[in-house]
Amino acid sequence: MGRAMMGRSSRDQGQLFYSFNLEEVVPDDHPVRAIADVLDLSWVRAELAPHYSSEVTPKFVSPSDPAARWTGALRDAAFFAYADNYLIDVKFGIIMDVEASRAIRQAEVGASKTMLVRTQECFGIRPQWLVGDTAYGSAPNLDWLVNTQGISPHVPVIDKSKREDGTFSREDFIYDKARDCYVCPTGKTLTTTGHIRNGDLLAYLATVHDCRDCPLKPNCCPKTPQRKILRSIYEPARDVARALAKTEAFAQSRRDRKKVEMLFAHLKRILRLSRLRLRGPSGAQFEFTLAAIAQNLRRLAKLVARPPPIASVACFA
Numbered sequence: 001m002g003r004a005m006m007g008r009s010s011r012d013q014g015q016l017f018y019s020f021n022l023e024e025v026v027p028d029d030h031p032v033r034a035i036a037d038v039l040d041l042s043w044v045r046a047e048l049a050p051h052y053s054s055e056v057t058p059k060f061v062s063p064s065d066p067a068a069r070w071t072g073a074l075r076d077a078a079f080f081a082y083a084d085n086y087l088i089d090v091k092f093g094i095i096m097d098v099e100a101s102r103a104i105r106q107a108e109v110g111a112s113k114t115m116l117v118r119t120q121e122c123f124g125i126r127p128q129w130l131v132g133d134t135a136y137g138s139a140p141n142l143d144w145l146v147n148t149q150g151i152s153p154h155v156p157v158i159d160k161s162k163r164e165d166g167t168f169s170r171e172d173f174i175y176d177k178a179r180d181c182y183v184c185p186t187g188k189t190l191t192t193t194g195h196i197r198n199g200d201l202l203a204y205l206a207t208v209h210d211c212r213d214c215p216l217k218p219n220c221c222p223k224t225p226q227r228k229i230l231r232s233i234y235e236p237a238r239d240v241a242r243a244l245a246k247t248e249a250f251a252q253s254r255r256d257r258k259k260v261e262m263l264f265a266h267l268k269r270i271l272r273l274s275r276l277r278l279r280g281p282s283g284a285q286f287e288f289t290l291a292a293i294a295q296n297l298r299r300l301a302k303l304v305a306r307p308p309p310i311a312s313v314a315c316f317a
C-alpha cells in the first residue's frame, strides 16, 4: 500500500495509451480542413483553461516518507510525523488498542472509532464511558458515541455559540423541542426551514417584523435585521456531554487522564520513541504496536508482581 502511494507502476501500461498526429491522419482535401481555415476556435482553450486539472504540489513533502504529515501540533518547530493513538483502560493503565494515523484531528478521531470497534470485535469489550480531550468533542463524534455506540462521552464539548461582544448568546434562548424552535427573551419564536448547512447545522431565524421594533435588539442583533441561531442536528448528543461535564464522574475522568499522559511521556523519555525507524503508515503502526506491547508487559509485571515470601526464621535457643 505504501509503495502504491509513492508512484505508478511503469510496466504493462503502454497498451492503455496510443497516440497519433491529426495533421498526418486528416487528408488534405477533407472538408474539416476547409472549416478549420475559416473558424478560429483558439478562444475555447482559454475559456476551459481554469477547469483543467493542474498539478497540485503539497507545500511540504517528506522525501523519505511522503505519507508522513507536516505538523506544528507541539507548538514548536514543525516536523513530519504520524500520530500514535491509544485506547487505554484507565483503571489498570492497560493499552487496549493502538492505531497510527496522520497527525491531524480528523484522522485522530477516526482512529479512536477504529479502535473502539476493533476492541469490541476482538475482545467483546465496549467501554461504558470514554474520556478524551476537546479534539473528540465535535458534534458528529459525540453523536456517534452516544447514539450509535451507547458510550457516555466524558469529553468537553466544542461550543462556539458564546458571544464575546455582550450580545445574547445562544444559551439566552430556550429550545422548544416539541415545536422545534427557539424562544427568545421576549417570547418570540425562531424557526428553521430544515435546510442543513456545513454538514450538520440548522439555522433558526426570528422574523424581521419581530426584531425591528424590539427594545432588546441592541443586545441581540444590533447589526442584522433579524436574529439567527445555529444549531447542530447532533445537539441532543452534545447536551448529553454537557450534562455529564457537570458530574463528579467527569471530574474523576479528568484526573484519570493523567495516566494517559504518563504513558506518552514514558513512550518518549524511557522508550525513546521520538523518531521512527520504519517508513510508511504500516511502519508507524508496527513500531507503535511494539512500543505498546512493551508498555503493557511492563504494566503487567507491576500488577502481578508479588514480594517474595518472608522466609521463616528458625530460632535456636
Ligand code: SF4
Residues within 6 Å of the ligand: 184, 185, 186, 187, 188, 206, 210, 211, 212, 214, 215, 216, 217, 220, 221, 226, 227
Ligand atoms: S431582537 Fe428579535 S430575537 Fe432578539 S429578543 Fe428581540 S425579538 Fe427576540
